[in-house]
Amino acid sequence: MTTQTITVRPATEDDAKAAARAKLAGALREIRPLIGPERFRDWAQKRCSVQFTRSRIEGTGLTVVEDQGQIRALGFVRPENLHNEEGGFYLGDFYVAEEGRGYGTALLEELARQAKARCGRYMWSLVLSDNTDARRFFEKRGWRHVGERPNGEVEGGILAEYRLELQ
Secondary structure, eight states: OOOOOEEEEEOOGGGHHHHHHHHHHHHHHHTHHHHOHHHHHHHHHHHTSHHHHHHHHHHHOOEEEEETTEEEEEEEEEEOOBTTBTTEEEEEEEEESSTTSSHHHHHHHHHHHHHHHTTOSEEEEEEETTOHHHHHHHHHTTOEEEEEEEOSSSTTOEEEEEEEEOO
């Protein structure tokens, strides 16, 4: 019988390539079917590159979930208010390479801990409105759908705003 050993830790510069692969795996599963292969190719060339991922590690303090030496999820939180309401932390670059293994939940718990430690009152994020799997994931964990906005990266796309109150 094998046991799962998940480690949640800050990403290092050496993680950039593996984190970019994990991000691409999550995006292929969740985003590509929603925006189509042509748009996805353009989006992924920029957002899933090692260089872009390295800039996130340096600029935002990316956090990763590692299992058996492989990065399985990544994301960050940074102070940013939603609709000018103080105490907000934006959840960004949240990608899970494999569903159903607890990676996303472990990452969300750590990022919420980080936001609370920095006096955050709530976290918020943006999800493609057509991404029912991601919306369900957040809603099961207490996040509420609080609004929508146009997607500046995908023509005609709509982003759903989600929010979690930090206790």
